[in-house]
Amino acid sequence: MSVVTGGGLDLTTEQALWLLREMLRIRRVEEALARSYAQGLIPGACHTYVGQEAIAVGVCAHLRSDDVVFSTHRGHGHALAKGAPAREVMAELFGKATGVSKGRGGSMHLFVPEVGLMGTTGIVGPNILQATGAGYSFQLMKTDQVSVAFFGDGAVNNGAFHEGVNMAAIWALPVVFVCENNQFATEVPFDYATRNTDVAERARAYGIPGVTVDGNDVLAVSEAAQAAVERARSGGGPSLVEGRTYRTRPHAEGMRDGGYRTVEEIDAWKQRDPIADLEVRLLDRGIATQEQIDAVRQEIEEVVADGLEFAKTSPYPEPDTAALHIYGAS
Amino acid sequence: MVTAVQNGTETGMRELTYTTAAREALDEEMERNPRIFVVGEGIGERGGNFNTTLGLYEKYGPERLRDTPIVERGFIGMCTGAAMTGTRPVVDFMFLDFALDAFGEMVNQIAKIQYMSSGRLEMPIVLRGCIGIGGSSATHHSGNYYPIFAHLPGFRVVVPTTPRDAKGMLKTALRGSDPVLFLEHKLLLNAKGEVPPVEADELIPFGTAAIRRPGTDATVVAIGAMVDKSVQAAEQLSQEGVEIEVLDLRSIAPMDEETILASVAKTGRLLVVDEDFQPCGMGAEISAVVMEKAFDELDAPVQRLNGVFTPVPYSPVLENAVTLSREQILQAMRDLMAE
Ligand SMILES: Cc1ncc(C[n+]2csc(CCOP(=O)(O)OP(=O)(O)O)c2C)c(N)n1
Ligand SMILES: [Mg+2]
Numbered sequence: 001m002s003v004v005t006g007g008g009l010d011l012t013t014e015q016a017l018w019l020l021r022e023m024l025r026i027r028r029v030e031e032a033l034a035r036s037y038a039q040g041l042i043p044g045a046c047h048t049y050v051g052q053e054a055i056a057v058g059v060c061a062h063l064r065s066d067d068v069v070f071s072t073h074r075g076h077g078h079a080l081a082k083g084a085p086a087r088e089v090m091a092e093l094f095g096k097a098t099g100v101s102k103g104r105g106g107s108m109h110l111f112v113p114e115v116g117l118m119g120t121t122g123i124v125g126p127n128i129l130q131a132t133g134a135g136y137s138f139q140l141m142k143t144d145q146v147s148v149a150f151f152g153d154g155a156v157n158n159g160a161f162h163e164g165v166n167m168a169a170i171w172a173l174p175v176v177f178v179c180e181n182n183q184f185a186t187e188v189p190f191d192y193a194t195r196n197t198d199v200a201e202r203a204r205a206y207g208i209p210g211v212t213v214d215g216n217d218v219l220a221v222s223e224a225a226q227a228a229v230e231r232a233r234s235g236g237g238p239s240l241v242e243g244r245t246y247r248t249r250p251h252a253e254g255m256r257d258g259g260y261r262t263v264e265e266i267d268a269w270k271q272r273d274p275i276a277d278l279e280v281r282l283l284d285r286g287i288a289t290q291e292q293i294d295a296v297r298q299e300i301e302e303v304v305a306d307g308l309e310f311a312k313t314s315p316y317p318e319p320d321t322a323a324l325h326i327y328g329a330s
Numbered sequence: 331m332v333t334a335v336q337n338g339t340e341t342g343m344r345e346l347t348y349t350t351a352a353r354e355a356l357d358e359e360m361e362r363n364p365r366i367f368v369v370g371e372g373i374g375e376r377g378g379n380f381n382t383t384l385g386l387y388e389k390y391g392p393e394r395l396r397d398t399p400i401v402e403r404g405f406i407g408m409c410t411g412a413a414m415t416g417t418r419p420v421v422d423f424m425f426l427d428f429a430l431d432a433f434g435e436m437v438n439q440i441a442k443i444q445y446m447s448s449g450r451l452e453m454p455i456v457l458r459g460c461i462g463i464g465g466s467s468a469t470h471h472s473g474n475y476y477p478i479f480a481h482l483p484g485f486r487v488v489v490p491t492t493p494r495d496a497k498g499m500l501k502t503a504l505r506g507s508d509p510v511l512f513l514e515h516k517l518l519l520n521a522k523g524e525v526p527p528v529e530a531d532e533l534i535p536f537g538t539a540a541i542r543r544p545g546t547d548a549t550v551v552a553i554g555a556m557v558d559k560s561v562q563a564a565e566q567l568s569q570e571g572v573e574i575e576v577l578d579l580r581s582i583a584p585m586d587e588e589t590i591l592a593s594v595a596k597t598g599r600l601l602v603v604d605e606d607f608q609p610c611g612m613g614a615e616i617s618a619v620v621m622e623k624a625f626d627e628l629d630a631p632v633q634r635l636n637g638v639f640t641p642v643p644y645s646p647v648l649e650n651a652v653t654l655s656r657e658q659i660l661q662a663m664r665d666l667m668a669e
Contacts, residue, residue, distance in 0.1 A: 068415060102448045111447040118414055119446065126407050126439050133411025133419075140367055140393055140417050147411070163404025170399070325449035326483045328507030 023053040028304040037253040049077030051248035054274035056081040058221025062229040070127035075120030083115035087307035096314035103317040125160030132164040135173030154185025169206040172237035187260035203240040215243025216274040342527035351493035355500035367394040370422030406432035413455040423459040441484030452507040462515035472642035474606035480583040486510040487582040493523040498534030515554040539586035545575035548599035563660040598629035608636035630669030635662040
């Protein structure tokens, strides 16, 4: 499988700052959520996306708001990159009425269909099938929308991966399968869970293109995603994109992060920070100035401060809304 | 919505089989709504293992009659995503036993997505296929399982027993926004019955039981293939001057408590006849509802008659031994009257 470096991307300043802004938005929201978790403000699970921001952002850079994303348990980043408001995502984790799922979902059940975020999920696997089904809808309705499944290395040994990718392949559905290979499923190393740790290579088994990219290089991800999204949108069928990355926080907040990996390894990956990396390259290439970068940073500080305040001060849902929306209108 | 009048003399009625009537419903709705598509194994050119889609492939083509690989979890999960994004899938799973491979998709996804999305997504998916004991189908092709799904918030579960209901309830399923488990007892597929003309466009609402035989002395609530057997047993008892009212539950979820309670208020006695297993089953549910809401109306304890609590065996002799017969139902009716 070829490895894309992202070197050849012609970025406008506006596009570059969007990538930076979105990665920073995710990073700072996650950090604020992690602190809130430690303060006991988040009643349930909180799986952060810290370290993996380049993948959601590099992919969503090529999606329209009517394209759809089916995300995972580690889905805050996908939600934000797809356009979910930070304050409503944060409020959801706080269990508030103003959250994206009105407090009935939490971290693993974020739904913002208005911007194409078709759900994060508490079950590993089904989102791959659902993304395939959205591709089926788009093909049947003859729209040019694209569907994306994000999933971890842990999902690729699940039957849903095999069944979903195969169906998308045989019917040439407009789907992009994005594997975020962060090398662990909870504490299980990927090379324990499979004999072949090259995820992109599996594409060959289904007769579709597969590509491995440096998942900490947003330009590389973006370049690979662009090709995959265009291919899907133009009727060329599905592709598999594997981003090699690493989560630099524990599997979930409050969990231990030792015993299965070393501090040295974590630190080494922290040095490969996708955000710092992009900043350096933008400055080097003269695509953005330090002032522009500082302005983005300042903007994000304000977004997160506002989101946190909103999450803290929003009301809890009314108890009598607990059993609403079990059935539809008709 | 139109309420079914089961014994009326209506004009233009046609005699159709159950399967033909259901197929007519599917055809009419597919014609009406280009977003309906069907997936399953052999439902394309072949027309379905049970002729559920016979002739539709020629009319609607491969995108709307989509033959799948043997991936029950896969295509049910796929159709979940399709239903979330504007189309209306019909999953033709042949036997409900097969769909169990997608149990997690059904329970965790299909039943919960409207809720999880705070009502911003709909889940208009129809899951249809065979249930029931018969034809030496043996243990992997005879399951009923409906109480499992009725137990869960989010599902509609129906077991139509007549061609008219098969058509009218499938049409209802294909117009609503909820996931529907549409279960067809295999012994009823070739049953014939009167079906209103196409122009009638009859939709039979969920949550309504049908009175198949009026009576005054005891109420029998029956499900699926047990309905007709119960009516026959009731006819026999009628010759002895005992008039049993037979209700066809037909909608498992939501369940028509009102009709059951009204009947029990009239008769004072209740027997639930269900081929499916007894523990935690429909009889337990119905009996609890009646105990809670009509205890004072009861002249005798509620009785349940169920299939034997075992996986379904193959040999006709063994299969017979676990299936409820008309004689057993008759005996249960006599026992109830003797209480
Ligand atoms: C079907 C299922 N089994 C087990 C779990 C528990 N679980 C939650 S996250 C996780 C690991 C997932 O690893 P991966 O897919 O690599 O994603 P990552 O956490 O690394 O982002 C597991 C086993 C689950 N949520 N769903
Ligand atoms: Mg992982």
